[in-house]
Each structure stands twice: as C-alpha cells, then as structure tokens.
Amino acid sequence: MTTYSIRTFGDPVLRRPTAEVTEIDGAFAKIVGAMYETMYEAPGVGLAAPQVGVQQQFFVYDIGEGPSVLVNPVIVSGEGEWVYEEGCLSLPGLAFEISRPKLVTVKAIDLDGNEVIVEGDEMLGRVFLHEIDHLQGVLMLDHLDPDERKLAMKMLREQAFAGSVPGAAVPRSDHAL
Numbered sequence: 001m002t003t004y005s006i007r008t009f010g011d012p013v014l015r016r017p018t019a020e021v022t023e024i025d026g027a028f029a030k031i032v033g034a035m036y037e038t039m040y041e042a043p044g045v046g047l048a049a050p051q052v053g054v055q056q057q058f059f060v061y062d063i064g065e066g067p068s069v070l071v072n073p074v075i076v077s078g079e080g081e082w083v084y085e086e087g088c089l090s091l092p093g094l095a096f097e098i099s100r101p102k103l104v105t106v107k108a109i110d111l112d113g114n115e116v117i118v119e120g121d122e123m124l125g126r127v128f129l130h131e132i133d134h135l136q137g138v139l140m141l142d143h144l145d146p147d148e149r150k151l152a153m154k155m156l157r158e159q160a161f162a163g164s165v166p167g168a169a170v171p172r173s174d175h176a177l
C-alpha cells in the first residue's frame with residue numbers, strides 16, 4: 001500500500017491555501033486510499049491533504065467508526081464549548097489544551113460526489129475543526145495564547161536543533177490530527 005510522508009512544521013505547504021476539489025474520480029480515490037493508510041500508520045485519527053503535500057480541500061478521519069473522507073468541507077455551525085488536549089501529526093510531540101465549539105455541523109461532498117451534512121460532537125467535532133483549519137493553512141499553534149505559543153515554538157526549535165528526522169524520535173499523541 002502506498003503511504004505518504006507527513007509534512008511537519010516549517011514545510012511551507014502547511015501554510016498555503018488549498019484549491020477546491022473539482023473532480024472525484026479514480027485517481028482521487030487512490031489518493032484518499034493512500035491517505036487512509038498514512039493516517040493509520042502514523043497513527044492518527046485525522047489527516048488533511050496539505051499534511052501530505054496535496055493542496056486540495058479534503059481530509060480523512062477515523063475516530064474508531066471506520067474511515068471517512070470529506071471533500072470541500074464547509075462549517076455550517078458550531079455550538080457550545082469543549083476543551084481538549086489536541087495534538088497534530090505535523091507538530092510531533094506537542095499537545096495543548098484548546099477550547100473549540102463542542103457540536104459542529106459540516107457540509108461537504110462524499111467520495112460518491114453526493115452532498116452530505118455531518119454532525120460531530122466532542123472528538124469528532126474537534127477533528128472536523130482541526131482538519132478544516134489545515135485546509136486554510138491554520139495550525140493549532142494559531143489557537144494558543146502568547147505564552148503557550150512561545151513554549152510551543154521553543155519545543156519545535158529544540159527538536160530542529162536536535163538534528164533528528166522530524167517526528168522520528170518524538171512521541172506522538174494517540175489522537176493526533
């Protein structure tokens with residue numbers, strides 16, 4: 001099975017805007033399949049296209065209910081508030097408590113090209129918000145307060161100075177996105 005290497009902090013692709021998916025065909029399904037494999041291998045519970053260098057608007061996820069993909073996702077609504085210690089596959093070793101809406105509704109296209117409305121509560125809602133951020137070049141660092149952000153940048157710099165392959169020796173969160 002094909003897998004991608006996951007792009008980590010510092011790779012400009014993580015900050016670039018993505019284009020809408022215009023064609024859902026066999027080639028696209030192949031990319032999605034490789035992204036599922038990459039997500040399971042990481043392991044993570046969500047993976048957005050820019051994290052593997054694909055500048056298109058879609059992400060894959062599996063919070064234990066089987067793999068799914070959402071194409072051209074748009075947030076319809078977010079209600080309530082939920083604090084969760086978030087990790088990101090592109091920021092290996094980092095985890096910070098971040099407050100985001102608890103119940104999230106997203107409109108998207110599925111792999112058959114049909115419009116779907118999906119609702120995510122708590123963990124699933126968190127996955128939707130985190131991955132849609134990735135599609136807009138936003139990282140979880142951007143949700144931290146100034147002190148936390150300073151700490152995060154220090155940790156990332158130390159990783160870089162250690163000279164290791166990014167992520168290779170750094171523990172990842174079990175629920176990284």
Ligand code: NI
Binds near residue numbers: 087089130134177
């Ligand atoms: Ni992430």
